[in-house]
Amino acid sequence: MKAVVFHGVGDIRLDDVADPKIQDANDAIVRLTSSAICGTDLHFIRGTVPGMKPGTILGHEGVGVVEEIGPAVRNLRAGDRVVIPSTIGCGSCSYCRAGYYAQCDRANPNGAHAGTAFFGGPESSGPFHGLQAERARIPFANVGLVKLPEEVLDDQAILLSDIFPTGYFGADIAEIEPGDTVAVFGCGPVGQFTIASARLMSAGRIFAVDTISSRLEMARAQGSEVVDFNVDDPVAVIRELTGGSGADRVIDAVGVDATHPSEGPAAKQAHRQQAQFGDAPSQVLTWAVDAVAKAGTLAIIGVYPARARSFPIGQAMNKNLTLQMGNCNHRKYVPMLIDLVRSGAVDPTNVLTQIAPLSSAIEAYKAFDQRQPGWIKVELQPAA
């Protein structure tokens, strides 16, 4: 079968690989009808999140049809249409049972303390072959596959695999209450769904910070008050427009690949911070801690490598902030979000800007990596 395979930093290829096989009693084999490229994949191909094993199939977003099930899978049949939550949880350990699927004790073959198990990630996450392929093996399929109703189309369902749940998770752990003022850093696909989720939670106002105009325009269309960090200092603007107090809830939807402003009033200050923290990755964390109101909540869903050490802890401590962060517990949110899409409350395809066949995945990666104008979310179709 065809699959997008990691060979090294900056070197991914569309290879012919062996079809997956059932290995455990609770496995299923899914024929993918839809996959996607995520900002997280970019960290791996840039090497900013290290540890990928050459030969690993990339991708952790998928929708498809069950082809085969192991003898322990009792809730599915061959032919069922399913969405695949990105993180892998066993469904029976104490963490999964409490909804912390991303902290499952059993799914990661490297042990209970090795970190979140997910598809198409670094060696420490399994590794499990990913979903940018024609077929995939899904472990713990009785929990790790969620059946789709007919009315939810593939183009909608693919956004329920990772980025809508992650955006919702970000808004959830930010403790958004009706009327709150929220600031979302990063208007990539995850940031867009964080904004959509903050609206579902009846946020009073939403600030959206980025510098890519097509992404800011999409955030504005969702009713956000937009800030281009190369035109304005985002912390100054958010404070000024909130009567000096800052935002009640702030979400970092950028992560380790944050860039510094290169122009505008924030640029000079950013260089000072660069000297203080030594690198760009802490830019959003620094802004977020400054932009949040005293005693407010900061949620971090942007991905940082395990070795990251830069966080403005002194400022956060002195402001009595609540910090929440982590990998999304996808499986906890997927069924509820499927219902929201089925009912028409949210159409996630507003964020989908490109659909490409799997055969042009490498070119699609390039365009997405360079954040070409208008490229916000790319769906890959393995069967096209």
Ligand SMILES: NC(=O)c1ccc[n+]([C@@H]2O[C@H](COP(=O)([O-])OP(=O)(O)OC[C@H]3O[C@@H](n4cnc5c(N)ncnc54)[C@H](O)[C@@H]3O)[C@@H](O)[C@H]2O)c1
């Ligand atoms: N926690 C989770 O479970 C989880 C799941 C999925 C994705 N993620 C992470 O969420 C983050 C966003 O994902 P995405 O697919 O939207 O990525 P993306 O790369 O498409 O979007 C990131 C956006 O941040 C903007 N940005 C860069 N520097 C900035 C700055 N200093 N201030 C404000 N905005 C800035 C970029 O212009 C870009 O639009 C990534 O780190 C990804 O790994 C986390």
Ligand SMILES: [Zn+2]
């Ligand atoms: Zn992702």
Ligand SMILES: [Zn+2]
């Ligand atoms: Zn578990």
